[in-house]
Amino acid sequence: MVSRITYSPAYTLVPTYECFNHCSYCNFRVSPGQDSWLSLASAKAILDKVEAIEILILSGEVHPRSSRRSSWLERIEQLCVMALESGFLPHTNVGPLSLQEMQSLKLVNVSMGLMLEQLTPSLLKTVHRHAPSKLPAVRLQQLTWAGQLRIPFTTGLLLGIGETRADWDASLRAIATLHRRYGHIQEVILQPHQPGASQQLAGQPCDDAMLIAAVKCARALLPEDIAIQIPPNLVSSPDTILACIEAGVSDLGGIGPLDEVNPTYPHQRLGELSDLLLAHGYSLKPRLPIYPQYDHWLPLALQNKIQPWRARLDGKF
Ligand SMILES: O=c1nc2n(C[C@H](O)[C@H](O)[C@H](O)CO)c3cc(O)ccc3cc-2c(=O)[nH]1
Numbered sequence: 683m684v685s686r687i688t689y690s691p692a693y694t695l696v697p698t699y700e701c702f703n704h705c706s707y708c709n710f711r712v713s714p715g716q717d718s719w720l721s722l723a724s725a726k727a728i729l730d731k732v733e734a735i736e737i738l739i740l741s742g743e744v745h746p747r748s749s750r751r752s753s754w755l756e757r758i759e760q761l762c763v764m765a766l767e768s769g770f771l772p773h774t775n776v777g778p779l780s781l782q783e784m785q786s787l788k789l790v791n792v793s794m795g796l797m798l799e800q801l802t803p804s805l806l807k808t809v810h811r812h813a814p815s816k817l818p819a820v821r822l823q824q825l826t827w828a829g830q831l832r833i834p835f836t837t838g839l840l841l842g843i844g845e846t847r848a849d850w851d852a853s854l855r856a857i858a859t860l861h862r863r864y865g866h867i868q869e870v871i872l873q874p875h876q877p878g879a880s881q882q883l884a885g886q887p888c889d890d891a892m893l894i895a896a897v898k899c900a901r902a903l904l905p906e907d908i909a910i911q912i913p914p915n916l917v918s919s920p921d922t923i924l925a926c927i928e929a930g931v932s933d934l935g936g937i938g939p940l941d942e943v944n945p946t947y948p949h950q951r952l953g954e955l956s957d958l959l960l961a962h963g964y965s966l967k968p969r970l971p972i973y974p975q976y977d978h979w980l981p982l983a984l985q986n987k988i989q990p991w992r993a994r995l996d997g998k999f
């Protein structure tokens with residue numbers, strides 16, 4: 683019996699790289715007002731050429747009290763609608779939202795996400811000193827609202843940013859508790875911090891042993907219906923990918939032409955990953971950005987967008 687490892691054939695659209703936060707590990711952000719937002723015309727030109735199932739909408743953040751916040755949200759909604767109309771399935775992760783903002787994005791996304799990062803407040807004195815969006819209470823509130831709104835949700839931990847292993851425990855237990863209450867966490871990403879070209883934070887990246895230890899911890903603490911995901915492009919050796927799978931990883935996340943968060947780390951070619959896994963008894967299979975057990979949570983209009991893809995993928999298995 684060959685065990686199945688999944689990934690999401692994805693393409694990332696970035697509404698804007700500007701962000702009012704300044705996480706010291708971030709290589710994605712630019713200062714507010716420094717970039718022109720992605721236009722609908724440019725997005726359409728891109729989508730006409732994209733081969734993917736998922737459109738990941740990943741964004742820097744306009745301050746909630748900024749006069750530009752509503753046009754920022756409107757642009758994100760328009761990009762989701764355009765992705766849907768082009769036959770793709772959007773997954774949005776644009777930082778903390780108000781309940782109303784989350785409700786409106788729920789209508790045009792098959793799933794959404796936000797990294798918990800780490801629950802410990804100690805990071806507010808270091809990597810998150812200039813990142814109000816990373817307040818643990820703000821992040822937990824997002825995961826709670828997503829549960830109340832029944833949004834299939836992706837979250838995760840950023841590893842190797844100065845936290846302790848006890849901090850991992852606390853973060854994972856918080857996610858497990860919210861999942862036991864609402865049942866909405868489809869996957870938890872264990873994201874190893876890797877230094878990029880423009881981040882402020884120097885310091886040690888998350889090494890492979892640390893990542894494997896985190897997978898073991900997550901598998902022990904998370905309910906088994908939550909998939910554990912690692913980003914293969916941020917893992918230095920194939921052996922570590924295999925060790926993480928042995929320890930409980932079942933998903934390799936969104937794989938596409940560019941990792942917008944970490945462009946310094948290109949994805950391995952799918953064929954390479956597939957051959958590596960096959961040589962060790964695993965099959966690498968494409969999935970949708972929403973896990974099947976959540977399809978019935980969606981508004982009917984979105985369920986109708988899912989079905990053709992489900993049929994195509996089921997036909998392949
Ligand atoms: O290419 C990436 N995709 C990232 N994704 C995409 C993610 O792998 C997929 O969108 C989900 O697995 C849904 O298919 C994220 C999605 C989230 O909801 C939260 C965080 C991330 C982080 C990354 C990332 O660093 N790089």
Ligand SMILES: C[C@H]1O[C@@H](n2cnc3c(N)ncnc32)[C@H](O)[C@@H]1O
Nearest residue numbers: 707708797840873874875876878943
């Ligand atoms: C989109 C997600 O990417 C993660 N992220 C941000 N910067 C880095 C980095 N240098 N290395 C790895 N992951 C990072 C954060 O967890 C963010 O929430």
Ligand code: MET
Nearest residue numbers: 710741742775776777797
């Ligand atoms: C590019 S970071 C991903 C989205 C958001 N800015 C966050 O940090 O959660």
Ligand code: SF4
Nearest residue numbers: 701703704705708711
């Ligand atoms: S990680 Fe997200 S919130 Fe932090 S600076 Fe980068 S884009 Fe902004």
